[in-house]
Amino acid sequence: MKNLTQILARMGGVNLLPVAVAAVAFVLIGVPSSWVTLTVAGLAMGMMIFLMASGLSLVFGLMDVLNFGHSAFVSLGAFVAASVLTWLAGWLGADSIFLNVMALFLALTAALIVGLAGGWFFETVIIRPVYKDHLRQILITMGALIVAEQLILAVWGGTPMAVPRPQFLEGAIILGDVSIEIYRIFAFLLGLAVYVALYLTLNRTRIGLLIRAGVENREMVEALGFRIDRLFIGVFMLGSALATLGGAMWAGYETLISPSLGAEMMIVVFIVVIIGGLGSIEGTLLGAIMVGLVGNYVGFLMPKMALASNMILMMAILMWRPSGLRPAVK
Amino acid sequence: MTEQNSTGALIVKITVLTIGAALLFAPFLFQDVRSLEVAARICVFVVLVASYDLLIGYTGIVSFAHTMFFGFGAYGAAIALKQMGPGWDAVMVGGLAGMLVSLVVAVAIGLLSLRVKAIFFAMITLAVASVVLVLASQLSDFTGGEDGITYRAPQLFKTATKLAVDEDGKVLRLFGVKLNGKLAAYYFVFATSLALFVLMFRLVGSPLGTVLKAIRENEARAEAIGYRVVSYRTFVFCIAALAASLAGTIYAIWLKYTGPDTMLSFSIMIDILLMVVIGGMGTMWGAVIGAVLMVLAQYYLRDLMGAAAEATSNLPILPELLNPDRWLLWLGIIFILLVYFFPRGIAGTIMQKGIAK
Amino acid sequence: ADPIKIALVHGISGSTYEVFSKQTHTGFQMGLEYATGGTMEVAGRPLEIIIKDTQFKPDVARAALAEAYGDDEVLIAVGGTSSGVTKGMLPIAEEYERILLIEPAVADSLTGEDSNRYVFKTSRNSSMDMQAQALALAPDENLFVATLAEDYAFGRDGISAFKAALDGSGATIVTEEYVPQKTTDFTAATERMFNALKDKPGRKVILIYVAGGGDPMGKIQAMEPARYDISISTGGHILPVLPTYKRVPGMEGAIYYYYEIPRNEINDWLVKEHQARFDSPPDFFTAGGMAAALAIVKGLETAESIDTESLIAAMEGMSWETPKGTMTFRPEDHQALQDMYHFKIRVDDEVDWAIPDLVREISADELKIPLGRTN
Amino acid sequence: MTQPSLVTKDLTIRFGGHLAVNQVNCEFLPGELTVIVGPNGAGKTTFFNLISGQLAASSGKVVKDGVEITKMSPSTRARHGIGRAFQLTNLFPQLSVLENIRLAVQARSGDGWRLFKPVSSYKELTARAERYLEATKLTDVAFLPASALPHGDQRKLEVALLMAMEPDIYMFDEPTAGMSLDHTPDVLELIAEIKHDKSKTVLLVEHKMDVVRALADRIIVLHNGELLADGAPDEVMSSQIVRDVYLGKSGEAAA
Amino acid sequence: MTLLTLNAMQTNIEQYAVLHDVTLTVPEGGVFVLLGRNGAGKTTTLRSIMGLWRPSPGSVTFRGEDISALHTAEVARKGIAYVPENMGVFGGLTIEENLILATKTGKFDTARLNRIYDLFPALKTFWGKQAWSLSGGQKQMLAVARAIIEPRDLILIDEPTKGLAPSIIDAMADAFREISETTTILLVEQNFHFAKSLGRDMAVIDDGRIAHTGSMADFAADKALQDQLLSLSA
């Protein structure tokens, strides 16, 4: 028994969980083509959730700030990107791949910029007074969420907004009975890139350390000569920009968006962060992929259970590992 | 010199007593339909918020499942009244069933998960609450699903019921107020809410209340001086659940309608949170103040803004921002400012102010 | 003369559905204008409109409605937006013994057992949607359908209405898929439907009945059902959603209203005026709001006197003209019977949304809408 | 011969590969004050944690008055008469000094479950809390929140909490660290008084040699988690091994 | 040469006036000892220098420059290190990570590191361990080590000896003596024996005011004064 755990640990430990789940699902599903379709779709879904969750995980895990307002950024990103895409609809319809890509690039960039600016504003005005106080964080960010949703409503109106998508991301690749949506491949690749970039920044620089230290004892980090306030703003801006990016990608996936989009994704996003374990980007990715896969498998095998599957997954994981799959901080 | 005797505390207490008096005489003071609805809602929410404050303010337990217990009580009464017909037996059965379910669920959640970290506990309660919400919507034969259930309240509370009649057999009026079933229903709500509130008030002032605060402050030390933390937590979680469940039963009887949006939804949870914070966590006075302010805002801020927009209609931009449909925006802003400037809530901050140095 | 007061009790804050309420209000206002020839008076008495916000909360809605009847003393109230909220309002109408005219909430149950004789309903109900939808599929032995709906009362009721409409036509339902509300990823359900349908002979259709967002149609289309000869069918939608229908040119289904479909004087006026005033065509709930206003004015004009009982007497069985042609309040349950439209999607690059072209009008008589209640 | 009130048998705890407390066998008698010394990281605080239940032993036993308490939770042990004060101050920061002490008094009297009568009606509790307030000279700051006290006063409050628990076994972990010289004697006197009540057992971790010498009936020395020496103060303090591992050159000066 | 001057510093914490008038001149080099009873205001003085509390009125001058309005991080970058009385170790970080954060570049100066290993061998033993699991004394060692891992101009130390075993205190005294040749140390201490052995100049603070300043040698000789200011009759 002990040997087995050790062998498993050497092979990657909890990282193997999604593989194990996929293997079990393969047996249960029995139809290989369906299994491939579901797995690929689930992975991509996981990546999109990861995009939305990574910012929250960063802010929640490293800075110990529970930002319920995160979902406002997700919505904001979605609407900004959708507006830019609508505005550039001409480019999207064009046959030129270049114009297609440019339009997409501009939309994502606009979402990122809005996220950075919004994050700066949010940190300085909303979060600054409530560091270290979870309860007031929950409350003040909920207040901010209400305001932000209302502002979005005021600017974009409440009618659902259709999102045009670049031509080259439409449709699916069909291999035999397997279908793989092109948009999902794109989302998967973008999510992967974001993950690698975050991983390197946090693990190859002192920034990750500083943030963790700052959360524990802000005064002491300052007494060591670091402007923790500026660092926190930076992290927060990054977190918000990731949220808007996630929102933008989600808008492209949903193709029909309404201001409550962010709020509707929030519970899943929180579940992912918690499953993953506080403060670890690796954990968040793992959690997101688990949620993506399990959602699809359960939806196929036991549609009745689809809704509860996330909750059950979370509770099971918390019972097994009370601090999540890969907590960075004990 | 203690908190209890500061001038600020005096102000808070006088305010709360005034509110209490206003609620007691509400049917006579404000003789319109809306005011009575508002007053009844305030009564119920005072209980709900106070019971939530037991958890969050006194013991430091963050739970997102409080509306779930509220819902158990409400659905208990609603289903019983629907199935058994209007009557006190149905109220009893429903109320008790609601409490029983609440108690069982609270004990289960408490024993299983009050040991884990606070934030995880919060997420677990959120998960359980959303599963219940889904169940309520899927078991629609029982619960009426999304649309909820309408039913009749006991005979005594029907608007048509005459409590006292004059010579002509018409319903008697006192200071212009009809002595009818509606009035009886209001006083039922008022009296039961008051009783529950007083019970909780005694609870937090008792030695148990101090222990709860100690657990909030420093769990490990409370354990070290001999308090069984998990038992206390589970106990207070159950008490809060029972109080919420009863509040749900009362509200269900008053409303004669029970549905997910009024009794279970996450937005009520947010309302409760807002009320606790606006009033001030860790003081029962605060629960009253918070509930009153929020309910008033929900019902009257709109009108107020309409008036303001009217008044400023020849100024630029302002009327746009004061558009009554954007009242939530202002509520949000006010809320942020409150958390910002009154970190201890209104009651907490005022009480703090008056403390002599 | 004393004004006749009418309350509009809708959700106008707190949910993104608030735009539906606003469409209703616009339509209602324009309806009164049209019916009174701009005077806003009936029988020499001015009409006064009072607006109440339900905030999409049943308890607030009940208070608002009680206030309208009790404090503002309105004669008629019109509302609400979502079915749950509206359901909570029904007993209040009975308690105050005043008329509640339901528009635009849809659920069948609003004129069902829990309803009462003070309740009238101009908005369509789910049975109409689903029967029309079934008829639009021209069902026969050759038709195989997989259905997709959300897993709650609204979705399940809709599908059973749909099945009832197929009964006897020989068409086969191969699978019924129910996904949780607010589902965003339909891959699993789609795989199940593909697997159930792909080896069937004849016409193969996936019927989508999902009220919320999530755009299941676009997502299923992205998985290319055409490779198995499966086509998609779903009901029409409000204008802002129609752009997403551009992915499914040629799709057929049934729709409640599209401004270019009905050919009548009232609709022509509505389209023209709406275009002039708001620079956009009217939508579902604008038409609905107008129909409600027209019903009220006709009721007031034909009633013997202006009080609740006379109004009920006048409106029971009343037929009147609306932007979608003639509607009739069924005497038994006060549901307004009305026409629906079988459409086919056409894509025109010049138009922002996909255009539902009329295939055929499904007249009210063709629909067998079950009685909710008998008074 | 008096029965030992507290016994540890082969008490051991390991953290990963590190044996923080290693097979410690010890008996403590009522009326006796034992000082535990040892270099930093020797395992003194860990030893306390094992007795009072903050940590669970990897192996071995703790027995109080013949009852094995090894598996009990800290609160149960506290109710069995084990009390301890912490090395790093560990209070209820937002509660007033008086409330802090009253909590300890109340825990002792088992009144935590009283639900409906207000605290103020328990005059007896308050009176007893006030006695400890006076004994530790904290009366002046009774209504300040504990977090506002200067470090020295927080240490005193820490001692007051332990006193208010009125346990059978008192465990002090460096009670006077950071306390100024004018306050130290008060605290030492309090500890000495407990010893005079012959039914109480006192365990004291202390690095200040003058304090050790003034109070100790017996000294035990821990080193790398092992019991290195156990005996009368003079004997232990003058042993070569103690000087080597613990006292360094100041030991020579003292001896 | 004066290194640090405190001019008529008053500090309020919330509504309480804690420091009433603290005026002090700390010369460059050597150990300057600040003594006082519990609650006298020693910690508050150090925190006011670091900018963790704001004195007003009053000012802090470091090398002739007024630093009282600077952000704490800027104060630290002037070359001032601070060891707080609650040690301020980052429990979630390992010892190595705690120390890395205290370096300017993120790299250790090997000589200094070895000196620290000599002084506090325990830190070497537990190098990769998270700091929360250290014993009380080991945390104190880590806090001090953090202040001396880099060369600094001034080190503010709040009661470094509390909780340390006698042999370590001796070693630390030696180390401080060595460091004070190049760095000024402002030491707050209750352990008079330790303070006496190190201090060149000293001051006593009482009830938020400077009650006495002078050389340590004089103070150590004057039993009456000690008794009056510190109750050191023992």
Ligand SMILES: Nc1ncnc2c1ncn2[C@@H]1O[C@H](COP(=O)(O)OP(=O)(O)OP(=O)(O)O)[C@@H](O)[C@H]1O
């Ligand atoms: N929870 C824990 N996890 C891992 N190691 C621990 C833990 N608690 C203590 N230790 C280690 O056990 C050893 C003994 O620690 P302990 O706190 O008992 O020492 P101590 O004798 O009280 O020292 P001091 O005099 O410095 O307070 C230390 O090396 C410490 O790092």
Ligand SMILES: Nc1ncnc2c1ncn2[C@@H]1O[C@H](COP(=O)(O)OP(=O)(O)OP(=O)(O)O)[C@@H](O)[C@H]1O
């Ligand atoms: N947060 C606070 N709120 C109120 N008063 C405070 C606060 N912090 C400190 N004080 C008060 O300031 C005074 C000085 O405290 P300070 O911590 O500077 O004393 P100290 O000399 O360092 O004492 P010690 O030797 O005990 O550490 C004390 O009387 C204390 O009560």
Ligand SMILES: [Mg+2]
């Ligand atoms: Mg120790």
Ligand SMILES: [Mg+2]
């Ligand atoms: Mg101090």
